[in-house]
Amino acid sequence: MSKTKLLPIFKKGLWENHPTFRQLLGMCPTLAVTTSALNGLSMGLAVMFVLVFSTFIVSLIRRLVPAQVRIAVYTIIIATFVTIADIFLKANFPQVSKDLGPYVPLIVVNCIILGRCEAFASKNTPLKSVIDALGISSGFLWGLMLLGSIREFFGSGSIFGITLLAKGFKPLIVMILPAGAFLVLGFLVSLINFIEKRMKKC
């Protein structure tokens, strides 16, 4: 096990295997909570916490769990960490908790997490799994933040609550409505495909 192998695993989640723009997984929180950059950031961090700890535990016990019940066991582990994240947010960041609402408990059914547990953590060492989880969730985090920033910029004229556009600006309400989420996501996915094609040609 050399260190050189870990960096590619991490990098994969950031671009090549990007959960939002490449695998198009976890669309529910992606589309629903990215009405502002801050919401995207908090959702990204919550997912990072859950993903890192769940994949770590799943990888630790990967040889002990009978194959027939592995999904049930993974789900319980994921749900445990999601509930901890939910309780933590309620106690320390009540406003964030209120803004994200039911989407925090819904991380349980976020397919990115079960996907990483089943596809990676159940077959790899804890160290590799945590690196993979960090990569994927960092990718998810920048994806959500970018989406949230764009929607907040056009929909409310600000980013992270800081007003950027002059007073005469009329916000495009559609951008903070569900339709805006689909529009921005579509543009971003095509943009990323375009960049990818360009990079391959070079």
Add this chain to the structure above:
Amino acid sequence: MRTLKIILTLALTCIFSAGVLSLSDKLAEHKIKENQKKAINQAIFKMIKQAAKIQALAGKKIQIYKAFDKNGHTAGFAFIAEGSGYQGKISILCATDVSFRKLLGIEIIESMETPGLGARISEDWFKQQFRGLSVLKPITYGKKADLNNNQIQAITGATISSRSVVRIINNAMKKAEKTAKNEQN
């Protein structure tokens, strides 16, 4: 043997999970309660404009708050109405005037309604409708808001959530009235 292992694995996972959760719940319980209290106080100050001080009354079946103005006179009442909505508990804070006749406003403290549909009970236009409604007769809901008939406009696509809010408030009003009346004398 195999079945036993499966059962054991599941049982152990659940026990472990329950342990971790009850521990973190204990750790956070106090802070969460404190936050809720803060949120309730802020909401009361927002709805009862003259309020300067809030006192929680020991209601038997319902949590009631009494608000005082700067000079120490009663400025209004607020009570917490709870009941089940479409997807779990809804907790509503209702504020009334001094004589306990009119609603000054409502605030959704806690709800688990469907995002985009039922969750719209937290939107201002929906909550505003309750302002000025009578507490003495039951509130109704319909396609249009009608202040004279004590009626609010239900949310399109979320009739159950709208109905739940109305029902929860109606149920709580009677209970709250008794406690508040005792307090007035």
